[in-house]
Amino acid sequence: MASYKAPLREIHFVLDDVLNVGSLAQMPAFAEVTPELIGGLVDEAAKLIENQIAPLNAPGDAQGCKFDNGEVKVPDGFADAYKLYWQSGWVGLCNDTEFGGQGLPYTLSKVVDELLCSANVAFALYPGLTVGCFEAILANGSDEQKKTYLPKLGTGEWTGTMCMTEPQAGSDLAAVKTKATPNGDGSYSLEGGKIFITSGQHTMAENIIHFVLARLPDSPPGVKGLSTFVVPKFLVNADGSIGARNPVNCVAIEHKMGIHGSCTTSLQFDNAKGWMVGAPNTGIQNMFVMMNLARILVGMQGLGLCELATQNAIAYAKDRKQGKAFNGGATIIDHPDVRRMLLTMKATVEGARVLAYETGMYVDISHHHPDPAVREEAQDWVELNTPLVKAFCTDSAVDLGSLAVQVYGGHGFIREHGVEQIMRDAKILCLYEGTNGIQAMDLVRRKLMLHGGRVPKRFFAKVRAESTADTPVGFIAKPLREALEDLEKTAAWLQESFKSNPDDAGFGAVDFLRAFSLVYLGFNWLRMAKAATNHADAGFRESKLNTAQFFASRMLPQVHALCANVRTPASALMQLSAEVF
Template structure:
């Protein structure tokens, strides 16, 4: 059975030695939060996550959720584990203290989230969506809404959802049909159906707060006519107590490929009372406050699954004996092809961790630094990195889940070993919160164009500034320098071609996104290699440098090929008639 042990040594190395997370203590909001304090808290969280939440992962997946009438029952042990998790303060780790949260860095909450997503990614969706709902109301709600809902959402005592998708409106939000009918008392009656609603119904919390995208009767068509509404499962009385059940219910639950312990609901709103959040017809802006941070959250879900796949594959390869390798050793770790897979898994997971953690640190800086210019630069990094984190970490989770099955051989295909669950659980991560193809379009069509192309230029300048001198890191400096040059020239080609022949840019955007992510990981491995040279632990140092060399020679070398694909014209392919398929 797949097991999980929090990689605290790796986490500490990235936070302290590579990214200097202690710099967050210079922000007024976190002046009393040291790097050692953050690592100690991560250690404390890991104990609960390993002992309680990882322990129910496989059984909960096998049992799944059940629908009885309109009530959803979650698998055995989930409700107890969720209660323990929120009562211990982990849901509200980075939420503001004024609403009952811990007020600690967002970065720390993401470190804990990575561990939680390795241990039990289906479980992680309950607090994850709750935090997203909290963030949306915090950003756009009025004072009364904040006082009514945020203290319970901040701690996780109540859970939250994001109700966007409809049968005819997946990524095309302009097609949303759910209606909001204004009432004399200032409330609205919500009419319509939503699908794929994570945590839409369960009894693990006293109330569920739905953040709903809907359309007013007199609103303009398309995305410009959408508004957002807070719609609780139980109405909340003036004194904060719960009142009658609202007119909404779960009509069905999905039977899915993975994340089976997470209830995915079709929700019906039949005159449910809701209250508008923000101004009329600003729903798309309000929802994307939640969506953008949710995309980073999903990236961390992918990172967690990468770690789970990697550590189980490595452990199995060290123990499993099968034939003899060329060096005469029986463990499959010594077979060259198995070692190749393991090195790829390590290089991907450890490099992606730096990408994800650095993005989280930029969120903290963008929100809390006293200098406007510093906040602006940090937000540029968040905007640039969000599609990279979401797409690369989640694509890698599915790929490494498959790689782990390959390392296990036939045993990986058998359910009792728990490895196939990684692939099943991970595939959805590539799809929800905007498919990874949409992330690539966001990167190319929006992020490359913002502020006159300022975002990628910050990246190119930053990396070139660290490419000083070769010895003893010439093995990665040389291919990284080539990758940066190729990436910059292709970026300029895309910025121009998207204006003239948008099909060319759109056709190549997924390859471009992968090339950008690999180049970013090359920069991460350069920094990790530099930091590894200062480590006194010889085994740790040698392992890091060997993995950096593997990435430089076997993975960074993919960048020029991917970018050559990007620059190929696509007009003939896009002109192909549907009958030719």
């Protein structure tokens, strides 16, 4: 079984020494949120998660969810753990205090998400989508809807879903068919089928609130004709008590490659009663409130699995004796190839943690800073970073899960060690909330072009400014500047070629996203190396500086090959007919 210990020293280093999380307290909304308060809460969350939730990970995977006569049974222990989790305040950590939340920084909730996803990523989906559903109703719901649903969604007492996908409508939501017909009393009757709906049916909470994408009878075709509706599993009486069962039923659950403890349901809406959230035909914009935050959350799932894979691989490599190494050592950590794998894992997860937490801080600043210009700049960063966090952290979870199995050798392939579960759990992260291919297109087609290219320009300028002084971290500053130059050149090439041949952009998008992410990680490693240079703990300092060295010499240069790929026109490849493929 994989074991999990929260990497508290790493987390505190990133929050305090690299990102200065204490700066959030300069905003009136968080005036009382000191670094000590944040640190204390992270430590508390770690205790609960390590002791109560991590032990359910392997048994939950083995047992899975069961569907019986319209009801879904989650794995043993999940219901009690969920109750403990929401009642301890962790679901509502950053939710609005007016609706049962604690009003703490979003950044803190992302740190807790990382811990929870390392411990048990399948379990983490229950609170995760609940917070997304809360945010979507908060942003566009009427006062009545907020009063009815948010107090219990805000604490996690009720759970939430996001209902978009249908058999013919996956990445392309324009094809959504579920119909919403007005009843004449302000409510709507929803009819249609949704597939792959996470947490769509269970009995861990007394109510489930579905946030549904559907089409009005007279709406225009395509995405412009979609609206959003809130559809509760149980109708809610005027006094807030639970009313009649609404006809939204689970007709099946999926049998999946991983995340077995999370129920993935097919839901049938048989004239289920719902209420429109926001204006007619603004469904896609309303859904994006939830989707943007959910994309960052999925990135945290990836980060959590990267950490789990890395810490288990390191522990195993320190223990497993096999062969004699050139340096005379007898454990596999002494073999250069094993060290290569472990350093790749360390460099990736520690660098990605800075990207993910920094994105959390930008979300906080974009919502709460008193100066509109600062809020606008922070929002630019959130826009740019979201596809990077989602795609890079989740692709890395698959890569690092695979490396962990490799470090374990044949033992990694055997269930009892638990690292094969990481590989299986990780793959879905690259697929839902917009596949990673779609994330890459978002970066290339939208984010590079947004506000006349202002967004990437900000990033390039910031990295350049940080990497100008060579000492004492010249070993990474110089290759970072070179990689940045190549990335900028490639971004300019894409911005131009997109106008004349969009297939080039489509072909290069995934490589570009990885190149962009590696430059971002280079920027992070530069900042970590600077912060670690005078660290009091010599072992920690040595580990950080050596991993920075590895990243600079082994991972950052990959940017040049990726950029060369991107700049190779794809027109000839697109001319190949599908029949002869």
